Amino acid sequence: xxxxxxxxxxxxxxxxxxxRYGELVAVDQISFQVKQGELFGFxxxxxxxxxxxxxxxxxxxxxxxxxxxxxxxxxxSLKAKQVAGVVPEMANAYPDLSGWNNLVLMAELYGxxxxxxxxxxxxxxEEIGLFSRKDDPVRAYSKGxxxxxxxxxxxxxxxxxxxxxxxxxxLDVQSARLIKEMLQRLNASGKSIxxxxxxxxxxxxxxxRVAIINRGKIVAIDAPEKLRMAMRGMHSxxxxxxxxxxxxxxxxxxxxxxxxxxxxxxxxxTDVPGDLVVSLVNYTxxxxxxxxSLNILAPSLEDAFVALTExxxxxx
Amino acid sequence: MPDxxxxxxxxxxxxxxxxxxxxxxxxxxxxxxxxxxxPVFLFLSFTIGRHMTLDFMIPGLxxxxxxxxxxxxSPIVVPWEAQARTLERLMSCPVRMETxxxxxxxxxxxxxxxxxxxxxxxxxxLGITVSSPVVFAVAVILAAFCFxxxxxxxxxxxxNLPSTVNMIASVVKFPVVxxxxxxxxxxxxxxxxxxxxxISPLTYxxxxxxxxxxxxxxxxxxxxxxxxxxxxxxxxxxxxxxHQKTMPRRI
Numbered sequence: 001x002x003x004x005x006x007x008x009x010x011x012x013x014x015x016x017x018x019x020r021y022g023e024l025v026a027v028d029q030i031s032f033q034v035k036q037g038e039l040f041g042f043x044x045x046x047x048x049x050x051x052x053x054x055x056x057x058x059x060x061x062x063x064x065x066x067x068x069x070x071x072x073x074x075x076x077s078l079k080a081k082q083v084a085g086v087v088p089e090m091a092n093a094y095p096d097l098s099g100w101n102n103l104v105l106m107a108e109l110y111g112x113x114x115x116x117x118x119x120x121x122x123x124x125x126e127e128i129g130l131f132s133r134k135d136d137p138v139r140a141y142s143k144g145x146x147x148x149x150x151x152x153x154x155x156x157x158x159x160x161x162x163x164x165x166x167x168x169x170x171l172d173v174q175s176a177r178l179i180k181e182m183l184q185r186l187n188a189s190g191k192s193i194x195x196x197x198x199x200x201x202x203x204x205x206x207x208x209r210v211a212i213i214n215r216g217k218i219v220a221i222d223a224p225e226k227l228r229m230a231m232r233g234m235h236s237x238x239x240x241x242x243x244x245x246x247x248x249x250x251x252x253x254x255x256x257x258x259x260x261x262x263x264x265x266x267x268x269x270t271d272v273p274g275d276l277v278v279s280l281v282n283y284t285x286x287x288x289x290x291x292x293s294l295n296i297l298a299p300s301l302e303d304a305f306v307a308l309t310e311x312x313x314x315x316x
Numbered sequence: 317m318p319d320x321x322x323x324x325x326x327x328x329x330x331x332x333x334x335x336x337x338x339x340x341x342x343x344x345x346x347x348x349x350x351x352x353x354x355p356v357f358l359f360l361s362f363t364i365g366r367h368m369t370l371d372f373m374i375p376g377l378x379x380x381x382x383x384x385x386x387x388x389x390s391p392i393v394v395p396w397e398a399q400a401r402t403l404e405r406l407m408s409c410p411v412r413m414e415t416x417x418x419x420x421x422x423x424x425x426x427x428x429x430x431x432x433x434x435x436x437x438x439x440x441x442l443g444i445t446v447s448s449p450v451v452f453a454v455a456v457i458l459a460a461f462c463f464x465x466x467x468x469x470x471x472x473x474x475x476n477l478p479s480t481v482n483m484i485a486s487v488v489k490f491p492v493v494x495x496x497x498x499x500x501x502x503x504x505x506x507x508x509x510x511x512x513x514x515i516s517p518l519t520y521x522x523x524x525x526x527x528x529x530x531x532x533x534x535x536x537x538x539x540x541x542x543x544x545x546x547x548x549x550x551x552x553x554x555x556x557x558x559h560q561k562t563m564p565r566r567i
Contacts, residue, residue, distance in 0.1 A: 058408040061564045078322075081410035088408065092401040096340045108332035109409040111325060153405070163408075 011036050011161045011192040012057065016066035019052050026052040028216035029066070034161075034194060039187045041207035041224075042196040043305055049216040050196040051089050054165045057194070058086045071160055082110065085159030087150050089166050089196075095139035099130055099149050102138060103156055110157035117156060124152040128178060144175025151179060161192040168202060180206060200302040210301075214309040227304045234299035234307060236267045237276050242290040253279045267297075326415045333411070333419025334426070341389050341396070342427060346482055351388030352431060355380040362499050374439040375525035376498040381435050383496075383518050386428025386460045387489060390467030391481045393420040394559070398476040398566035413563060414556050417468055421555075424464035432456055444529055451537065452528040458544050459521035465551035466517065472555065474562040497522045502534040517547040 012034035019027040027049040034040040044050045055061045057068055059076035068075035071083045093102045100121065107117030125131040128148045138146060147167060154162060164183070168176040183206060187193055197203050203210050204224045211221040220227060247259040250266055255276045260267040270276045273296045284291055299307075341347055359377050397403040406416060436446075436456075446452050470485040495509070496518035502510055513519045520540040527533035533540070 055404070055567070060404055060407045060567060078410045078412070081408060084408070086405065086408040088404040090401055091405050093405075094336065094340060094402055095400065097336070101339070105332060105336050106409070109329050109406075109411055111329070111410075150405070 009036055010034060010069075011038075011071050012040075012194060013069040014053075014057070014066070015068075017053070017056060017063050017068055018065035019049075019056060019061070019063050025216050027056070027063070030213065030216070030218050031066075032211055032218060032221055034192060037187070037190050037192055038208045039183070039193045039195065039206055041203040041210035042194065042213060043198075043200070043203055043210050044196075044213035045309060048213045048309075050213060051165055053213070054088070054163055054194070054196055058084060058088070058163050060088075082157075083160040085154035085157060085162045087147075087154045087162070087164040087167050089169075091150055093138045093141075093146055093149050093153060096137060098135050098137055099125070099141070100134040102149060102153055103134075106153040106156045112157055120156055120158065121152070124155055128152055128182060142172075142175075143170065144172045147171055148175055148178060151182065155186075159191075161194065162186065164193065164195045166196055166198065169198065200300065200305060204301045212305055212308050219308045220304075224301050227308075228299050228301055230304070234269060234303050235271065235273045236269045236297045236299075237273055237280065238265050238267055238293070238295045238297055239280060240265045240292040240294075241284070242292060245287075245289065253283060255279065265293075326412055329409075329411045330415045330419040330422060333406075333416060334422035337389060337393055337420055337423030338426065341393060341423065344392070344396075346392060346478060347388045347427070350482060350486075351385045351427065352381075355384035358493070359498075370439075370442055370444055371530045372501075372526075374435070374442075374444050375522060375529050378432060378435050378439070378525055379496065379498050379518055379522040380493060382428050382432045382456065382459055382521065383463050383493065384489070385431040386424055386463035387467035387470070387485060388424065389427055390420050390424035390464050391470035391485045392478040393423070394471045394563065394566070395476050395478045395481050399478070403563075404567045407563065407567070413560050416563075417555055417559055421461070421464045421468050421552075424467055425460045428460035428464060429456060432460070439529075446528050447531055448528055451524070455521060455524040455528070455541070455544070458541065458548065459517070459524075462517050462521075462544050462548040462551065465548055465555060468555040468559075469551050472558045472562055474565040476566055492516045492518055495519070497526075497534070501526075514543075517544060520544050520547075 010033040014033070015031045017027055017030050018025065030053065042050050042053065052061070056063045057070060057075050059081050062076060070080035073080035073083070093099070094105070097105070103121040104117060107121070112120070122131065125134050128151065130145060130148055130152070133141070133145065138149065141149065151167065168179055171179070180202065183193060183195070195207065207224055209221060209223050210227065212219050222230070245266070247261055247266065250256060250268060251259045253268070253276065255270045255272045257269045257271070260269070268276060277294065277296065280294070359380050363373055394403065397406065467485065470488065471481050473484065475481060495512050496516045497513060502513055502519065502523065505513060520535070520543040523533045523535055524537060524540045527537060
């Protein structure tokens, strides 16, 4: 495979990207690639550098160091912007314009011919459930409707890659579900998607791979399932009893790393969940207890996220 | 050699931005108040009760109207968009910073020319005559573009509050009106007053308007036009250069 073919296979190539705001290093030498057709998640706590990274990739701000290529074009160039659709964080459509006029404006700014823009606009609005409200001013839209419209605005140019910065944050369940379903359909049709999110379930459901960023640095990149499974000691046995049991007693059982109580359940973290179940059953019969429920839980993506970001914070 | 296809593409996108501004900002309260009511009432308060001929009043009124209307939209668009959280979306579109700025200036320019036409028609209805309509029309167009560009310069400080930008603009606009030969002819100003008047672009438009309507100008028309062109180039260059730095700081 030639270098050019390799570049073409990656819709995003980031190398050593750095952005400083005075003393603060918002993004610190990050490097990653996103493959053609991939749905790539970018996770991190508040202030980790997610939005700064998206803004550099979409050409809104410039990096201080490093390079970023979008479909082979330098981030921020007109060609890179032309192939990208963007849903910025906390963005708004023009509230004084109708939903339809917002779409037409975006089509004009991307140079989409009028007839093609009308065809795409009608199809997108039908698909996202806004067609009947297309002539209403956006100020009359709910937050969920606005966010759905902004997604349509990002898609009117039929972009090669879609950037979404926390697209479902604060939305009602129905709008969030509509957006997620649309992202899945778009990805299935071959569109590359770069998604930042706080929602671990969302990342787990949607993303082929995720990068976890903390304090401006990438601490892990992998498939969500692989990240979960790589968390040694994060498997747990969730158990509840008919009577109250002291967590200190459960912590004495062989193989238990830590015990966490939540409501009437105990989470016993372990490297050997099978052995721990046997120990638990033996203990309950000796202590005259009855088990109400017992589940073996693999670490969630949230567990992996917390573990990785906390480890990074300790290392720092 | 400039890429003509790219220039044409960006020019069309500038027009799309200008159309958006026309739809959104022409009916905004601050635009109507600062752009239309303010200059009219200011002019009336300085002219009523004073013995001025119509030939003297109309060029001054036209100068004020054109100056205030053409500088009423271009300062507020960028802070308004930043506040409404539409700016980041616009900046991520395939348009140059110059394209965005030019679009905003165009919207302000059209507003300035449109409202000024009302004043011109009113003047013609009241009996004034324009001796050289073509020269006068070119002056109106050039001055409107110059003032709209100046308006855009007012929005360079990276504040997201339109009221703050309007305050900055007012600090400049009011002194400019008083030093530009609108209420007192340039010939009647002392030498130091004339020296100050020459740093105002409005002076040169008022001079051309007086030449076209009263038949007499303080400076040769060539100087007036060159000065307006020079100010336009300066304001455009400053706006385009400095917005590159401050625009990303608004989001």
